[in-house]
Amino acid sequence: MKLRPHHLLCIGFFEGKGYSPAFVQHMTSIIADLAQNAPPVTLTCACDAICAACPHSTGGICETADKVLRYDHAVLACCDLQEGATLPYPLLRERITEQILAKRLLPEICGDCSWSAVCRQYE
Numbered sequence: 235m236k237l238r239p240h241h242l243l244c245i246g247f248f249e250g251k252g253y254s255p256a257f258v259q260h261m262t263s264i265i266a267d268l269a270q271n272a273p274p275v276t277l278t279c280a281c282d283a284i285c286a287a288c289p290h291s292t293g294g295i296c297e298t299a300d301k302v303l304r305y306d307h308a309v310l311a312c313c314d315l316q317e318g319a320t321l322p323y324p325l326l327r328e329r330i331t332e333q334i335l336a337k338r339l340l341p342e343i344c345g346d347c348s349w350s351a352v353c354r355q356y357e
């Protein structure tokens with residue numbers, strides 16, 4: 235499964251809210267697949283499996299491409315990961331937990347995201 239690095243954060247805080255009902259349904263099924271089957275994840279800094287159902291993806295390009303690319307690069311740097319790497323999903327979750335959440339780096343990485351209030355309530 236191809237995933238943007240910053241979507242590893244979004245997945246962890248997802249509580250059934252999103253850009254449209256179809257997007258929420260799609261993201262729910264992606265998260266279920268990751269939890270049940272743990273497919274290998276290839277990191278990409280372009281539109282991914284989650285973006286595929288997003289109304290803000292036009293022709294495979296995010297409307298807020300610069301902003302989300304900044305989030306992706308920050309996650310890669312914090313977790314010592316490379317774009318294009320393929321890794322087991324549980325290992326990625328571990329890196330996110332240890333290198334970002336435990337260090338309370340969320341505000342630095344994606345504090346200007348329109349969904350940040352959802353994630354911060356769990357910090």
Ligand code: SF4
Binds near residue numbers: 281282284288289297
């Ligand atoms: S807002 Fe952009 S990065 Fe986020 S899911 Fe939609 S297309 Fe993908």
